[in-house]
Amino acid sequence: MKILVACESSGLVREAFRNLGHDAYSVDLIDSEIPSEYHIISNAIDQVTASYDLLIAFPPCTHLAVSGARWFDEKDSFSGNRDSDQAYAVKFFMSFANAPIKHICIENPVSIMSSKWRKPDQIIQPWMFGHGEVKATCLWLKNLPELVPTNIVEGREEKILSMGPNTDRAKERSRTYQGIANAMASQWSNIMDTEVDPKYLENRVFVNFNKEIREVIGDWELDEELYYKLRPTGSSPGGGTVKVTDAEIVDVDASLIIPIESMTDEELEQALSDAENERLIVSDRKQAQATRRKKAAKAVIPTTKEFQDKMNALLNL
Numbered sequence: 001m002k003i004l005v006a007c008e009s010s011g012l013v014r015e016a017f018r019n020l021g022h023d024a025y026s027v028d029l030i031d032s033e034i035p036s037e038y039h040i041i042s043n044a045i046d047q048v049t050a051s052y053d054l055l056i057a058f059p060p061c062t063h064l065a066v067s068g069a070r071w072f073d074e075k076d077s078f079s080g081n082r083d084s085d086q087a088y089a090v091k092f093f094m095s096f097a098n099a100p101i102k103h104i105c106i107e108n109p110v111s112i113m114s115s116k117w118r119k120p121d122q123i124i125q126p127w128m129f130g131h132g133e134v135k136a137t138c139l140w141l142k143n144l145p146e147l148v149p150t151n152i153v154e155g156r157e158e159k160i161l162s163m164g165p166n167t168d169r170a171k172e173r174s175r176t177y178q179g180i181a182n183a184m185a186s187q188w189s190n191i192m193d194t195e196v197d198p199k200y201l202e203n204r205v206f207v208n209f210n211k212e213i214r215e216v217i218g219d220w221e222l223d224e225e226l227y228y229k230l231r232p233t234g235s236s237p238g239g240g241t242v243k244v245t246d247a248e249i250v251d252v253d254a255s256l257i258i259p260i261e262s263m264t265d266e267e268l269e270q271a272l273s274d275a276e277n278e279r280l281i282v283s284d285r286k287q288a289q290a291t292r293r294k295k296a297a298k299a300v301i302p303t304t305k306e307f308q309d310k311m312n313a314l315l316n317l
Contacts, residue, residue, distance in 0.1 A: 001189070006044035006057040006096060009033060012176050013056055016185035020241055021220055021227070045092070050100040054144075054191070056184065057096040057106045058176070064089050064111040090116050097140065103191055104142040105184070107176075111138065122146045129179030133157045137180070144191065150183050189229075189241060196231075208248040219244065 003024040005013045011034030017024035018038065025038045027047045032039035040047055048055065064086070093113055096106050114120065120138035124147055127133065132155020139147070197218040205216040209230060218229040226244040 001053045001191075002051065003054045003056065004047060004052045004101075006048065006055065007059055008056075008176070010175050011036060011039065012178055012181040013184060014038060016178075016181040017189070020185050020189050022185075022189065045095045048096065048099045048101070052101050054103040054188065055096065055099055055101045055105070057104070059093045059096060059106065059108060060089065061108050061111060062089070064093065064108060064113060086112075093117075097142075102142075103144050103188070104140075105144055105188075106140040108138050108140075110136050113140075114138075124149075124180065126177045126179065127153055127155060129177060129183050131155075131177045131179055133177075135177075144188060147180070147183050147187055150186075151179060186241065206250045207242060208250050209242055213250055 001017075001022045003014075003017050003022055005017075005024065005026040007028055008014060008026040009028040009030050009032055011026055011032040014024045014026040014032075014036070015034060025040060025047075026032060026036075027040040027042055027044045029041065029043065031041065044057070044059075090113070093106065093108070094117065096104065097117065110123075118140070121141040122139045124137050124139065125133075126135050126137075128149035128151075130151035130153055132153050134156050135158075200216050200218060205228070206213050207216060207228065207230070208214075215231040216228045217231045220227055220229065227241045228244055228247055229241055
């Protein structure tokens, strides 16, 4: 998948995707903190073309963020007219929103864009992804699933908000947390390809992935390492990947798997409400949304009580 990470100088999101084998590039007006031939020094808008499959944009929030209102009088104006600066910032933001790219994420703090354009699809916090800090981060999404928290931790330090105006404040404030970068890469890696490789239809493979039984739908190679691609689920809409050498293969009797691909809506609702069948294979967006509403997608194996006990025993739950 070809990815453009716009207005990123840290290189964290770019590298998270490249580490999973994607053709990812970052673009900003300054050098990348992680030197790379895949970083472009340019006006980001000039690089936004239909050649990319996914755009993740971090437009500057200086003249947009609600949290910065108290420092407004101390902000530099690049045009000499702060109203004009804000209008330009809105136009710059909307250039990403209207980009000719199928999958788009625009990240910004709580800002005037909620009223100038529309409310964000999701608001996330660093503590949802392994960082014990508070920083409300809005995501405007196009053809992308919401991010699923990966590591909810203690700690609600308002580190960024406590910063006063200084030369590094904007740069530090805009820096993406590693946990969020990793979640974007792992959960959005499979948006282009959820078809099952025929060889994994003939010989179905299941792995223990973060205490979930997950089905393998394909594989790919990076730096002579082979990775499994995992089926998207209600709890992991992006599917995810795992090194074959790190994968814990689980022996699953495929004859016990409920074929929900052929279920009617009524049959699916019944399966979701059945206390003995709370573990379901989720293979398309409609079913993923249904399981999320019912909060039933704890794993991806639909079971009888006997089979559920067997899976719990395998995972030591």
